[in-house]
Amino acid sequence: MDSRSVLDKPVVGTRLGAADFGYRPTRSVPRDNRLEKSAGGGLRAGATTNGTVLLKCVRDGQATKDNAPAEANGRRLHDGEKTGLGEHRDTGCTTSLKRSSPTHCPGTNGQTPGSFMHLDIRTQERQVEMAVSFRPAPGQNVPQMERQPLPSSHIPVPRNRKPSGHADKEVMAAAVLTSLSTSPLVICPSFAPTAAVPEPAIRAWKEALSASYSSSTSGNWSWDASDQSVPSTPSPPLSNDANKNFLLPSQRDDVSEDVAESTHFMFEDPIPRKRKNSMKVMFKCLWKNCEKVLSTSSGIQRHIRTVHLGRNSDSDYSDGEEDFYYSEIEVNMDSLTEGLSSLTPTSPTTAGPPPIFPPLLADVPDINMNGTCSHAPTLLSQSAPSTLCHIRTDHAYQGPAVTHVRTVSIGEKRQPASSTNGTGNKNQALIMPTPKSAAGNRKPRGEAKKCRKVYGMEKKEMWCTACRWKKACQRFTD
DNA sequence: CCTGCCGGGTA
DNA sequence: TACCCGGCAGG
Numbered sequence: 001m002d003s004r005s006v007l008d009k010p011v012v013g014t015r016l017g018a019a020d021f022g023y024r025p026t027r028s029v030p031r032d033n034r035l036e037k038s039a040g041g042g043l044r045a046g047a048t049t050n051g052t053v054l055l056k057c058v059r060d061g062q063a064t065k066d067n068a069p070a071e072a073n074g075r076r077l078h079d080g081e082k083t084g085l086g087e088h089r090d091t092g093c094t095t096s097l098k099r100s101s102p103t104h105c106p107g108t109n110g111q112t113p114g115s116f117m118h119l120d121i122r123t124q125e126r127q128v129e130m131a132v133s134f135r136p137a138p139g140q141n142v143p144q145m146e147r148q149p150l151p152s153s154h155i156p157v158p159r160n161r162k163p164s165g166h167a168d169k170e171v172m173a174a175a176v177l178t179s180l181s182t183s184p185l186v187i188c189p190s191f192a193p194t195a196a197v198p199e200p201a202i203r204a205w206k207e208a209l210s211a212s213y214s215s216s217t218s219g220n221w222s223w224d225a226s227d228q229s230v231p232s233t234p235s236p237p238l239s240n241d242a243n244k245n246f247l248l249p250s251q252r253d254d255v256s257e258d259v260a261e262s263t264h265f266m267f268e269d270p271i272p273r274k275r276k277n278s279m280k281v282m283f284k285c286l287w288k289n290c291e292k293v294l295s296t297s298s299g300i301q302r303h304i305r306t307v308h309l310g311r312n313s314d315s316d317y318s319d320g321e322e323d324f325y326y327s328e329i330e331v332n333m334d335s336l337t338e339g340l341s342s343l344t345p346t347s348p349t350t351a352g353p354p355p356i357f358p359p360l361l362a363d364v365p366d367i368n369m370n371g372t373c374s375h376a377p378t379l380l381s382q383s384a385p386s387t388l389c390h391i392r393t394d395h396a397y398q399g400p401a402v403t404h405v406r407t408v409s410i411g412e413k414r415q416p417a418s419s420t421n422g423t424g425n426k427n428q429a430l431i432m433p434t435p436k437s438a439a440g441n442r443k444p445r446g447e448a449k450k451c452r453k454v455y456g457m458e459k460k461e462m463w464c465t466a467c468r469w470k471k472a473c474q475r476f477t478d
Numbered sequence: 479c480c481t482g483c484c485g486g487g488t489a
Numbered sequence: 490t491a492c493c494c495g496g497c498a499g500g
Contacts, residue, residue: 450482469492472483 282329293329300326448476 283300285292287308294300304325305311450473451463460468464475 452481465491466483470483470494 283326284329285326287325294326297326297328450476 281295283294283297285294285300285303285308287304290308292300292303294303308325451467454476455462464473466472466474
């Protein structure tokens with residue numbers, strides 16, 4: 001359904017919508033960025049601007065038309081996009097990756113974006129317009145996405161289209177959802193192959209990123225999955241879950257590398273890991289009401305071309321439009337299961353802290369003293385910070401009180417006093433292993449004579465205030 | 479019982 | 490916060 005509507009409109013737009021839709025949350029930003037950059041030249045040209053973009057652009061341009069090697073247009077797209085690494089792209093991709101960031105890897109997958117791009121591109125005119133128009137607009141749309149600063153490199157272009165239209169996007173989204181429902185497991189489009197190429201780079205990424213990401217979502221994975229190797233995780237996006245789900249569907253495979261990248265950012269964490277495991281890439285026709293799933297991109301493209309686009313299968317050129325109409329779906333059993341589970345729990349963080357906590361507490365006192373929570377981060381950093389903070393707070397609170405008391409009592413006594421104080425006591429208790437705590441608090445009576453004894457009742461005026469108040473003598477302290 | 483002072487209460 | 494005081498506990 002969506003697809004059709006999309007089709008009706010300029011392919012590009014549609015695609016974008018779709019792609020965007022899925023991605024937006026995560027990816028959209030990247031795209032926008034990309035677009036902006038690429039925009040300059042028009043999609044294609046623009047694309048070139050960035051490494052990533054270039055890839056896509058190249059792809060689009062070359063692959064689609066020029067390169068469109070014998071193999072198959074579809075292929076080109078896919079290969080290029082999906083593989084990301086793929087021949088043409090490889091170069092581009094690699095570069096981009098290097099430059100920009102790991103995210104790029106996703107780019108590998110980026111296929112999706114790429115695909116979209118292609119389509120868009122195809123309608124060169126439109127695209128150009130798009131690019132131009134988008135730039136500005138994108139910013140708007142992008143914002144959310146953009147929030148995450150993507151390295152320029154990521155920016156890869158394409159997705160921008162988003163701006164094209166909410167309606168389209170919605171449609172796409174719907175389509176995606178549909179597809180998702182159909183194939184829950186399917187995550188993404190990217191293909192296994194991709195992973196291979198980039199892996200080196202990706203790995204580095206992952207390693208770096210790995211630390212950051214926490215869980216995996218099945219959905220995201222799919223996209224990234226193509227890049228599996230890619231470490232999407234870098235970013236910490238929170239809200240991803242929902243988005244993820246949408247994205248997951250398949251659609252966006254097309255989005256291509258760029259998308260993938262963005263996705264990674266967005267979803268980051270989860271995706272990369274899971275995919276690695278066992279991903280099978282399937283190509284699903286996104287055409288409305290068409291659930292066709294093929295194992296090869298060429299096949300799906302052909303299907304789209306012939307069945308939906310009414311073109312000759314062999315056809316001339318695969319503009320890449322086909323790409324828009326199908327998505328790569330990675331089916332990852334593990335990812336699905338795990339991803340979901342992992343996401344929900346986010347256990348890592350949570351889990352981590354608890355153990356740490358105790359130690360922290362021990363430290364806390366010090367911290368409190370300082371007044372800031374600074375150290376907390378270290379241990380608790382992830383999960384517990386809040387806790388620490390609280391603790392500190394308490395301490396701080398107590399601190400004064402305690403000290404106060406102390407002043408009065410001075411040496412001997414008072415620990416008890418502190419104990420008396422409610423909140424303060426707790427912390428102290430934790431912190432200070434005071435012997436006294438238990439008993440009453442009273443400090444042992446000092447040897448020294450106090451005001452009372454010294455001056456006698458007659459000269460009560462001479463007593464220190466504390467004595468007068470029946471408090472611990474401040475004048476004659478032990 | 480005296481002394482010291484804690485814990486509370488009042489202004 | 491400044492004062493007061495009841496009452497407990499050590500000596």
